[in-house]
Amino acid sequence: MEKRIDEKIEEIEKYLEQIYSWLPEEFEEYMADTKSRAACEKNFEVISEYILDIAIYFIRLKKFRIPNDDESTFKILAEESIISNILCKKMTAMRGMRNFIAHRYGEVDNLKVFDSFQEEFRDDTEEFLNSIKTALK
Numbered sequence: 001m002e003k004r005i006d007e008k009i010e011e012i013e014k015y016l017e018q019i020y021s022w023l024p025e026e027f028e029e030y031m032a033d034t035k036s037r038a039a040c041e042k043n044f045e046v047i048s049e050y051i052l053d054i055a056i057y058f059i060r061l062k063k064f065r066i067p068n069d070d071e072s073t074f075k076i077l078a079e080e081s082i083i084s085n086i087l088c089k090k091m092t093a094m095r096g097m098r099n100f101i102a103h104r105y106g107e108v109d110n111l112k113v114f115d116s117f118q119e120e121f122r123d124d125t126e127e128f129l130n131s132i133k134t135a136l137k
Helices: 002-022 027-032 034-062 070-079 085-103 110-119 121-136
Strands: none
Touching (some): 002 121, 027 034, 034 121, 085 121
């Protein structure tokens, strides 16, 4: 299980680097470059999936209670002091954004997605990964 977690972490780090190598600095450029925008969104979806996978693998590894859904998965990690309550909320929100993008529940707010990439996504993802790495030691 620990090997699977390590593999997922490596994949996330690779996908993060790809996003930030493709992501333009300005929103107008982001909107104009549909290929890069689609690639960034796809990598965001994959990262979100892998984060959930890591959380579930970690819960199984540590034999914590079984989660009912995505939100409870992150709540368990917060209850067990693996991640903070704030990060728990951010990871739950990330999953919500991922579901919205992946399933296209209406028009995607591209500015919100772009701002997330620019302001918090990388830091939140790295904080989650570092929390898991620390807990595995």
